[in-house]
Amino acid sequence: MEYIVQTENLSKSFGKEQAVSNINLKIRKGEIYGFLGPNGAGKTTTIRMLLGLMKPSSGTIKIFQKDVTKDRINILAKVGSLVENPSYYPHLTAYENLEALRKILGVPKSRIDEVLAIVRLKDAANKKVKGFSLGMKQRLGIAASLLHNPELLILDEPTNGLDPSGIIEIRNLIKRLPAEYGMTIIISSHLLSEIDQMATQVGIVSKGKMIFQDSIEAMRKSAQPKVFIKVSDAEKGWRSLVAHGIKAEHKEGLISLDECSDEKVAHIVQILVQEGILVYRVEEEKRSLEDIFLQMTTGEQLI
Numbered sequence: 001m002e003y004i005v006q007t008e009n010l011s012k013s014f015g016k017e018q019a020v021s022n023i024n025l026k027i028r029k030g031e032i033y034g035f036l037g038p039n040g041a042g043k044t045t046t047i048r049m050l051l052g053l054m055k056p057s058s059g060t061i062k063i064f065q066k067d068v069t070k071d072r073i074n075i076l077a078k079v080g081s082l083v084e085n086p087s088y089y090p091h092l093t094a095y096e097n098l099e100a101l102r103k104i105l106g107v108p109k110s111r112i113d114e115v116l117a118i119v120r121l122k123d124a125a126n127k128k129v130k131g132f133s134l135g136m137k138q139r140l141g142i143a144a145s146l147l148h149n150p151e152l153l154i155l156d157e158p159t160n161g162l163d164p165s166g167i168i169e170i171r172n173l174i175k176r177l178p179a180e181y182g183m184t185i186i187i188s189s190h191l192l193s194e195i196d197q198m199a200t201q202v203g204i205v206s207k208g209k210m211i212f213q214d215s216i217e218a219m220r221k222s223a224q225p226k227v228f229i230k231v232s233d234a235e236k237g238w239r240s241l242v243a244h245g246i247k248a249e250h251k252e253g254l255i256s257l258d259e260c261s262d263e264k265v266a267h268i269v270q271i272l273v274q275e276g277i278l279v280y281r282v283e284e285e286k287r288s289l290e291d292i293f294l295q296m297t298t299g300e301q302l303i
């Protein structure tokens with residue numbers, strides 16, 4: 001399997017504090033990889049290492065199958081990034097800001113109109129940046145990161161501080177990039193709700209460690225509703241259900257089942273009663289993706 005980004009046991013410590021601990025990122029071409037975790041989880045530190053802005057304490061980073069420490073210049077020529085608040089000349093227009101950067105990068109002038117069109121800022125091209133909203137500034141930052149037509153785009157919390165319409169604009173913009181330009185995108189956020197509608201893959205970090213990495217569908221699957229049955233003897237009840245070929249789990253006086261029909265629940269209750277087990281209550285629990293995310297990052301068990 002070929003990955004666009006692959007880290008092996010990537011770690012970074014600051015003094016005694018381990019900010020990033022054995023992270024194994026696996027990101028394929030064309031993915032929108034949502035890099036999630038609460039504040040202080042280690043996202044920015046990881047991203048800074050990917051971009052060669054910070055040296056790992058240990059572990060390796062490969063981008064386009066090449067080692068970042070050995071091939072940094074060639075790799076970064078194909079990577080665009082927006083890390084922290086981008087800096088602009090406020091008294092210059094959007095176009096002039098991009099022109100200043102274009103000269104440094106040595107890309108053709110026509111590219112400025114192209115990137116302004118991608119981020120839908122063509123109408124504001126000749127307006128001074130000091131009058132821009134935060135959302136417009138972020139889109140200009142993305143335009144700047146796209147100037148050299150990168151294959152990989154790394155965005156650190158691009159929706160931070162934006163209002164809902166600003167978030168939607170960025171989301172729509174990012175969603176188009178892989179399909180239209182073949183780009184691979186890493187986007188970090190501390191809010192699942194900001195990225196769950198665009199990410200195809202998610203990596204969740206907590207306290208420097210990767211605690212979940214899979215497709216967004218796999219994450220949704222784990223958000224399926226469960227049925228909990230509170231009984232007098234969960235262990236015995238669970239045994240009798242298993243003996244009847246019913247898949248269940250038990251913990252602390254509760255039997256839990258994956259989502260099932262009313263008929264199946266009735267059948268299960270019947271089995272339990274026949275075994276002489278008291279059924280105290282039957283509850284269905286619907287978990288949102290946000291619940292799952294919170295549970296993963298705080299380590300609290302819902303059952």
Ligand SMILES: Nc1ncnc2c1ncn2[C@@H]1O[C@H](COP(=O)(O)OP(=O)(O)OP(=O)(O)O)[C@@H](O)[C@H]1O
Binds near residue numbers: 039046
């Ligand atoms: N230059 C530094 N020196 C010392 N400690 C640092 C440094 N950079 C980050 N840290 C520490 O490393 C940990 C991870 O920080 P990091 O900024 O990577 O988290 P994050 O997930 O990006 O959080 P946020 O969403 O707040 O940006 C934090 O405890 C932070 O205090």
